[in-house]
Amino acid sequence: MAPETKPIANMGLKAESSNAPVPADESSQTEETTLVSALSLLHQMHQKLALLRESIPHMVQPIMKASTYPTPETLFDDFSKRTLKASEDLVEFTKLVSDGKWVFDKATSSRRENGVEGGEVKRWKSSAPMPHYLKDIVDDTEGASRDKEAKKKEEEEKERKRLEAERSKERELEITEVKEVESEDVRRGIIDEFKKEHSDIELTPEEDGRILKVTIPKPVGLVFSIEIPQSAAETNRYIVTLPASSYLHVLILRSITTRPNAGSLKYLLDMIATYQTIYKTKCNKCNKLTQGPKADLPVIRRLKRTAKLVQKEPKEEGGSNKENDKMDTVGDDKAKDLNGTKPKIKTESKEQKLNEENDGAEDGAVELVEEFWVTLHEGCAA
The missing domain is CATH 1.10.287 (Helix Hairpins)
Incomplete structure (x- = not known):
């Protein structure tokens, strides 16, 4: 006791x-x-x-x-x-x-006399069983510490996945805008390339090269007149006219007149070429061909340029690069959309790029750059 x-x-x-002195023992x-x-x-x-x-x-x-x-x-x-x-x-x-x-x-x-580490005596852990009320406190503390560590790891994992998703997500790139008047040689190269890609569309220069007529054959049957800006002109804008014989023609001309990058002949010709499939290309937003009581087809065309980070597969010895094969396949699939019902009606697969991202991309990752035209109704674009 x-x-x-x-x-x-x-x-x-x-x-x-x-206080009296005593022997050592x-x-x-x-x-x-x-x-x-x-x-x-x-x-x-x-x-x-x-x-x-x-x-x-x-x-x-x-x-x-x-x-x-x-x-x-x-x-x-x-x-x-x-x-x-x-x-x-x-x-x-x-x-x-x-x-x-x-x-x-x-x-x-x-x-104060015998302590170490700033006058504090180190704690001594007793072998005696811990009281239950102290045990609960210790368990709660250790549990909170474990929960905090697990939560930190979970947040780090979420951040890692978010960064991976951000890197792999498609992002829209700006279209390089032509701000100067294009030279004769540049225009000639653009026209020659366009003729190779669209042999069924007729390009006819008139009035000593000051007017370029673009004729889309029937059943569309559209004839566009493009006024070529001169070197001394105040603006580099290509002015387009179209005989407004129907409400549809008015919509098409309005879409072309309000186009971005108005100083680029290539942008304009590619945009005009997309109207070859105007009677079978659905809206990229509502996925419908017509809208409203009139012949309101999706006439608005806007070029989009996107980039997506993809993992490059290793190159096997004696074989071709699988990543390049995969990219060509992607281009072919998108090219098939030209006559289909998907919203992406044009993809310039020849201009797809595989650029190594030395600054932001990880090892084994390449950037796929694609260009395609978006089709919209005027109501859907508002």
Whole structure:
């Protein structure tokens, strides 16, 4: 059985107040006795504190189980006894701490004299079983630490996936705008290339090369007149006219007049060529051919240029590059859309590029650049 509180406190006080010189053996024995007394006192404090942690649940238990008592008087009597017991335990613990103040003073002076690392004594982990109330606290702390670490890893994984998705997502590139008047040689090269790609569309220069007529054969049967800007002109814009014999012609001319990059002959000719399939190309947004009561076909054409980061497959010895094969296949599939119902009605597969991204792309990744025309109704483009 642990010694009583009072004798222990007195013993510690005597040990502290003793100033007379004593032999070395007696001094060591006195110090040991003092430490044992201090430990015993701390043990009592620990037990009392454990009881106090459970005093409130023990005290309110009658209220929680009021239905089990036969009469209200019995309930009140039990509650009063438990409350009185909790009060007595609190008074006893307070007195025990007050009598054992010398233990804490001795510990403070010991840290000051013998402590390391800034006057703090390293914590000593006892092999004794941990009290359940402390165990819950430690478990909660460790659990919170594990949850925090798991949450951090989860956030890092999400960020990594987000970056990968961002890199692999298609992004729209700006179309290089022609700001100067194109020279005769540049126009001649554009016209020759256009004739090779669209042999069924007729290009006829008139008025000493000042007018270029573009004729789309029937059933479309459109004839566009393009005024070539001169070197001394105030603007590099190619002005287009079209005989407005129907509401559809008005819509087409309005779309061409409001086109971007108006100083590029290549952009204009490619745009005009897309009207070859005007009677079977659906809107890229609503996926319908007509809209409204009139012959409101999707007449708006806008060139889009996109880039997408793709993983390049390794090149096998003695064979071709699989990535290039895959890119050609993609180009062929998109070329088939020209006469289909998909919204992308033109893809310049010859201009697809595989540019190594030395700055932003990872190893084994290449950038696929594609150009295609978007088709929209005027109402869908608004």
